[in-house]
Amino acid sequence: MSGEFVEAPHQDVVLFSRVRLNRNYEDLPFSGKITREYADEVVRRTADAVLGSEQGHAYAMIKLADLSEDARSSLVEHHLISYDLLRFAQRSAALISTGKTVTVMMGEEDHLRLQGLLPGLQLERTAELALSMDEMLSEKYAFAFDSQWGFLTSSPANVGTGMRACVVMHLPALTAAGQMGPIMQAVAKLGLTVRGLYGEGSETLGNLYQMSNQATLGRSEEDVIRSLLAAAGQIAGHERAQREQAEKQDMMKLQDTLLRSMGEMMYARLMPVNEMMRRYSDVRYAASMGYVHASLAELDNLIRELQPGSLAVSAGKLLSSREGEILRAKLLREKLPGLVAN
Amino acid sequence: MSGEFVEAPHQDVVLFSRVRLNRNYEDLPFSGKITREYADEVVRRTADAVLGSEQGHAYAMIKLADLSEDARSSLVEHHLISYDLLRFAQRSAALISTGKTVTVMMGEEDHLRLQGLLPGLQLERTAELALSMDEMLSEKYAFAFDSQWGFLTSSPANVGTGMRACVVMHLPALTAAGQMGPIMQAVAKLGLTVRGLYGEGSETLGNLYQMSNQATLGRSEEDVIRSLLAAAGQIAGHERAQREQAEKQDMMKLQDTLLRSMGEMMYARLMPVNEMMRRYSDVRYAASMGYVHASLAELDNLIRELQPGSLAVSAGKLLSSREGEILRAKLLREKLPGLVAN
Numbered sequence: 001m002s003g004e005f006v007e008a009p010h011q012d013v014v015l016f017s018r019v020r021l022n023r024n025y026e027d028l029p030f031s032g033k034i035t036r037e038y039a040d041e042v043v044r045r046t047a048d049a050v051l052g053s054e055q056g057h058a059y060a061m062i063k064l065a066d067l068s069e070d071a072r073s074s075l076v077e078h079h080l081i082s083y084d085l086l087r088f089a090q091r092s093a094a095l096i097s098t099g100k101t102v103t104v105m106m107g108e109e110d111h112l113r114l115q116g117l118l119p120g121l122q123l124e125r126t127a128e129l130a131l132s133m134d135e136m137l138s139e140k141y142a143f144a145f146d147s148q149w150g151f152l153t154s155s156p157a158n159v160g161t162g163m164r165a166c167v168v169m170h171l172p173a174l175t176a177a178g179q180m181g182p183i184m185q186a187v188a189k190l191g192l193t194v195r196g197l198y199g200e201g202s203e204t205l206g207n208l209y210q211m212s213n214q215a216t217l218g219r220s221e222e223d224v225i226r227s228l229l230a231a232a233g234q235i236a237g238h239e240r241a242q243r244e245q246a247e248k249q250d251m252m253k254l255q256d257t258l259l260r261s262m263g264e265m266m267y268a269r270l271m272p273v274n275e276m277m278r279r280y281s282d283v284r285y286a287a288s289m290g291y292v293h294a295s296l297a298e299l300d301n302l303i304r305e306l307q308p309g310s311l312a313v314s315a316g317k318l319l320s321s322r323e324g325e326i327l328r329a330k331l332l333r334e335k336l337p338g339l340v341a342n
Numbered sequence: 343m344s345g346e347f348v349e350a351p352h353q354d355v356v357l358f359s360r361v362r363l364n365r366n367y368e369d370l371p372f373s374g375k376i377t378r379e380y381a382d383e384v385v386r387r388t389a390d391a392v393l394g395s396e397q398g399h400a401y402a403m404i405k406l407a408d409l410s411e412d413a414r415s416s417l418v419e420h421h422l423i424s425y426d427l428l429r430f431a432q433r434s435a436a437l438i439s440t441g442k443t444v445t446v447m448m449g450e451e452d453h454l455r456l457q458g459l460l461p462g463l464q465l466e467r468t469a470e471l472a473l474s475m476d477e478m479l480s481e482k483y484a485f486a487f488d489s490q491w492g493f494l495t496s497s498p499a500n501v502g503t504g505m506r507a508c509v510v511m512h513l514p515a516l517t518a519a520g521q522m523g524p525i526m527q528a529v530a531k532l533g534l535t536v537r538g539l540y541g542e543g544s545e546t547l548g549n550l551y552q553m554s555n556q557a558t559l560g561r562s563e564e565d566v567i568r569s570l571l572a573a574a575g576q577i578a579g580h581e582r583a584q585r586e587q588a589e590k591q592d593m594m595k596l597q598d599t600l601l602r603s604m605g606e607m608m609y610a611r612l613m614p615v616n617e618m619m620r621r622y623s624d625v626r627y628a629a630s631m632g633y634v635h636a637s638l639a640e641l642d643n644l645i646r647e648l649q650p651g652s653l654a655v656s657a658g659k660l661l662s663s664r665e666g667e668i669l670r671a672k673l674l675r676e677k678l679p680g681l682v683a684n
Contacts, residue, residue: 252668256611263609269598326594 008120011296012288013236015168015208017126018079018117019225021134022110022153022162026142030154031088031109039091042111049140050095050104050133058098064089070318073309079117084108102129109154110162112137119297121232123165123225130163131221150217160217165225167232168197172207172285173242174235180209183238187231191215198277206277206303211235243289258286265336270322271329273308293341302335350462353638354630355578357510357550359468360421360459361567363476364452364495364504368484372496373430373451381433384453391482392437392446392475400440406431412660415651421459426450444471451496452504454479461639463574465507465567472505473563492559503563508554509574510539514627515584516577517549525580529573533557540619548619548645553577585631600628607678612664613671615650635683644677 008014024030025045028038043063050059064072064085072089075081080100085092085108092107105113114137116129137143144152151162158164174180184194194211196204211232213224246254261282265271280303287294304310306328312319315327350356366372367387370380385405392401406414406427414431417423422442427434427450434449447455456479458471479485486494493504500506516522526536536553538546553574555566588596603624607613622645629636646652648670654661657669 252611252664256671259609259611260606263605263607264602265605266608267601267605269594269601322594329598 007295007297008118008122010121010233010236011119013169013171013239014121014232015170015300016079016117016119017121017123017165017167018115019123019127019130019163019165020082020116021112021114021130022151022158022164023112023114023134023137024110024144024152024154025112026144028111030144031107031111032154036091039107043091043093043106045141046104046106046112046137047093047095049137053136055097059095059102059104060098061093061095063093065091068313070309070312074307074313075309077307077310078304080115081105082108082113082115085113102133104133110158119300121167121229121236123167123229123232127163127165127221127225158216160215161219161221161224163216163221163224164212165228166210166212167228168208168210169232169235169239170207170281170284170288171209171235171239172281173246174239175204175207176246177242179238179242180204183235187211187235190227190231191219192228192231205274207281208277243285247289254289255286255291258282258289259291262286262292262336262340265332268329268332270325271306271332272325273306273328276303276306276328276332294339298339302332302339306331349637349639350460350464352463352575352578353461355511355513355581356463356574357512357642358421358459358461359463359465359507359509360457361465361469361472361505361507362424362458363454363456363472364493364500364506365454365456365476365479366452366486366494366496367454368486370453372486373449373453374496378433381449385433385435385448387483388446388448388454388479389435389437391479395478397439401437401444401446402440403435403437405435407433410655412651412654416649416655417651419649419652420646422457423447424450424455424457427455444475446475452500461642463509463571463578465509465571465574469505469507469563469567500558502557502559503561503566505558505563505566506554507567507570508552509570510550510552511574511577511581512549512623512626513551513577513581514549514623515588516581517546518588519584521580521584522546522551525577529553529577532569532573533561534570534573547616549623550619585627589631596631597628597633600624600631601633604628604634604678604682607674610671610674612667613674614667615648615670618645618648618670618674636681640681644674644681648673 025042028041047061050056051061072086076083076086080096080103081094082105085105088107094106095104101117103115105115114130114133116126118126146152150160153159153162171180174183187194191214192211193214194209197208197210198205211228213228261279265279265283284296284299286292287296287299305314308324311324311328319327367384370384389403392398393403414428418425418428422438422445423436424447427447430449436448437446443459445457447457456472456475458468460468488494492502495501495504513522516525529536533556534553535556536551539550539552540547553570555570603621607621607625626638626641628634629638629641647656650666653666653670661669
């Protein structure tokens with residue numbers, strides 16, 4: 001089932017793995033009480049440390065105040081910074097590695113949020129990326145740490161490991177089969193939460209779900225990663241079984257439904273983002289079944305490029321809702337054929 | 343608006359023109375009372391006359407009893423014979439010209455139904471085709487004719503000229519604008535009727551309508567042709583104005599709607615005939631507006647090839663409903679791209 005184009009582990013079901021570590025410099029006030037001066041000091045010392053390090057040449061420094069709103073949104077749409085970083089856009093900044101696998105966010109709820117990001121299900125390697133950055137920085141500066149509680153953070157919810165690990169999964173077959181309710185209940189017992197990647201609650205645009213750990217206290221990083229990895233692997237297995245089940249039940253009907261979305265994407269002249277996410281889900285499902293031969297990673301990337309902020313950045317101007325729909329449809333028609341081998 | 347591919351007059355709106363003449367041999371009993379022997383005589387003498395004539399080599403003789411039900415349906419789907427001819431399939435036959443512009447039906451409600459058929463709006467030339475055949479046959483045999491009533495026919499509805507002229511029109515914009523009701527009322531006053539080509543009543547599959555004369559008595563052939571021609575020309579004008587209106591109102595939305603049907607036809611794996619007719623209407627509309635560059639005549643022909651009977655003939659076997667939908671979708675994917683110039 002996993003065709004020639006599946007580049008990362010479990011990429012037919014798992015879009016990406018992400019690990020974020022919350023850290024605060026011991027000698028500076030926490031964000032809630034921080035002054036502009038201290039906030040600038042967080043950015044200054046972190047940038048100096050990262051850019052002055054051996055891998056410094058591989059990092060780009062971005063001050064959010066220098067970016068348009070669309071450019072900021074684009075960074076969120078590419079999962080390079082957190083949505084929360086936008087709340088502090090006047091003073092916040094990010095160091096982003098050229099491979100986009102590591103981001104150091106500065107001036108969010110905590111001083112630092114160290115992010116590792118990799119395609120597919122590879123949480124251990126992803127955690128290593130974030131932990132290496134943590135190690136590098138803590139050689140130069142002490143982080144707020146308590147021997148009993150662990151790392152100290154602005155929100156009590158993050159105290160302990162300060163780690164949030166998550167995997168983003170594409171679950172169209174389980175969703176269609178009405179299985180997501182039971183799955184969410186089952187993973188809650190493991191201390192994990194599942195929710196829609198876009199939109200809260202019942203709205204799960206594109207059948208994309210993120211699963212992450214709830215607890216940061218009382219469990220080691222390794223333990224959390226292990227349980228998340230195991231749960232993701234199991235859910236991926238269920239999703240694959242459900243896809244095969246749907247194929248066995250009526251392959252032609254399944255192909256018909258999924259590939260018509262390809263046709264809509266190839267020919268539409270107006271493409272709202274919500275409709276694109278539904279079509280994308282169908283096409284990604286079709287690609288994972290080998291009904292079309294397309295690179296999942298390239299497809300995922302194209303869809304990120306066509307999110308509202310990223311689209312406006314590529315247009316180089318503010319877009320009205322209608323202009324966005326027209327440009328999105330145009331870029332789909334131009335780029336989608338190139339992703340598909342016939 | 344009428345692009346490079348519009349081959350016949352008014353083909354952007356008018357699919358084809360058809361004229362049928364009902365005739366009965368004076369010396370043989372009418373169909374209602376006909377014996378097998380006389381029915382065979384109708385076929386024998388007509389075939390001899392046509393095949394023995396100067397153009398005889400251009401005609402193929404088809405006995406309906408020799409054909410499968412699907413093959414008979416295919417002839418109806420291609421408008422080469424009347425649906426009614428199937429009712430008498432055990433004894434009826436047809437002579438069909440290689441160009442398919444002339445058909446001589448034998449053994450229907452009347453002894454003969456002489457048909458002319460041409461693409462687009464060219465009723466006068468179409469009538470000439472039928473009338474030439476009438477002339478040729480009447481040189482050899484006398485037709486039942488009354489100096490007061492004109493040609494005598496089985497049904498009183500056809501007495502007089504015995505002529506039914508019709509044009510088949512594609513009216514998606516007038517239909518969408520809710521204009522068909524008023525148009526039907528207006529043409530009724532001219533002694534013309536408009537109804538759906540496929541299905542009676544409100545069901546007008548593919549937005550295809552046939553308009554034909556009601557009266558055969560009291561009006562000359564020329565008069566009927568002239569009024570039908572004028573009405574068709576006017577309706578075509580209204581349809582074009584309505585298409586331009588729709589374009590002016592929101593071109594992107596119109597293109598989006600129409601071209602998505604192209605996408606569905608290009609990618610579907612299951613295509614029911616009713617859905618195909620809806621999609622075809624959109625694509626034909628799009629082609630007439632230049633949104634896709636496609637030959638209308640070739641498009642019309644492809645859709646006829648994909649009607650249930652014709653599809654089964656090309657498959658060479660009886661098709662289940664599902665098999666038909668699969669094969670129809672497959673042939674659309676194979677053949678539609680070839681009709682469209684990019």
